[in-house]
Amino acid sequence: MLDINYIRQNPEEVLKMLHKRQLASEEPKVAQLLDFDRERKVLVQRSDDLKALRNKVSKEIADIKKSGIGSSEELILQMKSVSEEIAGMNGLLGNLEEQIEKILLELPNKLHPSVPVGRSADDNQIFKDSVSFPYNLDFPVKNHLELGKSLGILDFERGAKVCGAGFPVYMGKGARLERALINFMLDCHTERHGYTEVFPPFLVNQESLRGTGQWPKFADQVYHIEEDDLYAIPTAEVPVTNLHRGEMVDANALPISYAAYSACFRREAGSYGKDTRGFLRVHQFNKVEMVKFTRPEESYKALETIRENAEAILTALKIPYRVLLLCSGDISANATKCYDIEVWSPAEQKYLEASSCSNFEDYQARRANIRFKPESNAKPEFVHTLNGSGLATSRLMVSLLEHYQTPAGSVMVPEVLRHYTRFDEITQTTE
């Protein structure tokens, strides 16, 4: 969330940001917030005055009782009514603070000056266009669904039977290939890019969702297990960023870089009918996520590093891709700046999002209260948090299967994965 001091001092900046984000409906909230804030201040002052009086008189009462001189009856009676008055104010104050908190949690993050202004996904800027690798697909290409079915490596029907639509099953060499991808990506980030591997819980509590900003905004997109009041993670970002929630991290340890595999669960409520075929939109998918905690002055450099780390995976796999710089109307509410990496699908003849790399500055750190001391005796400051998919396997698998198919209908395994799969090709005779 934003610093309330920043909003007090720069309300017009906040309004400008909302305008750029195409969130006109949110604009009245700023004035409302400032109204509540002023009201709160008046109430706090009056309540603090009463508390000061009560503290002072309570000490007098103590003195009277100790010395045994005089009577405290009258004072106690007075303080009783003062306490009642304070209690009344606390009720009002609690209400106000709840509303202030609510608005603060809902307001989106600032935008970095380099973010292009635009209305929708159509206005995203191409940061890096068509990074390609040589392929000979001069034959009728099959799409990933056809390949998955003919090779017996993907089973959407049975997935739907055991769970529901959007829960794909990988079989045989398909399962092995998926696992190879995950292992390759994790090894790459830990051994070559300097990340520490984390295997996080796949269920989290509500505080964690709130810490990274999925709560309250995306409450309806997250699977909720009522019995234990836990939520299935939509991304490893949630448990991994929250590892340091409420902590004072050691300044010398910064930047902290974590790479984590997790399954990701998304309800995708309201998006039925859009890109629903096969892997294009699923409720459960696998992803390796990179998370960084940095000093504020280093976060934008770290964002480029994360993007490069994600690109390195595609380069190694020789998967064609491009990088977009998201515009103000398309970027998520939590991020100040975000790159999307999209992989090419020869069958769909379009780019598919496989990674998002974002800087959140102190937006998540403030929610999750993650601080550090810049100097040993200095005041604590919020760290900056960032993350990027490195990468999600589902769309990656689409592009991989389609690019590596042969005229005979088999799929070759990318060079760098063979060490993990221990087979070179997936043919129809797969077990």
Place this chain on the structure above:
RNA sequence: GGAGAGGUGGCCGAGCGGCUGAAGGCACCGGUUUGCUAAACCGACGUAGUUCUUAUAGGGCUACCGAGGGUUCGAAUCCCUCCCUCUCCGCCA
């Protein structure tokens, strides 16, 4: 699921209902001493809100001892609920 113990500042740890924002120790910071380092000694040392002043600093007031309620003139301290950690028993993977 049952029984017990406990959650206090960056860390460890003491704390009788009023004199406790909190002893003591460690770490960090400033200084003295010292050939360097270390040690020793001295000093400073939480966060947030608000207000005042002789206002790049200092003072006052308020809140914060796992979270939320309650009792009380007054709660770190007593009571209740919840969360977490540890130990033991039971059950299960």
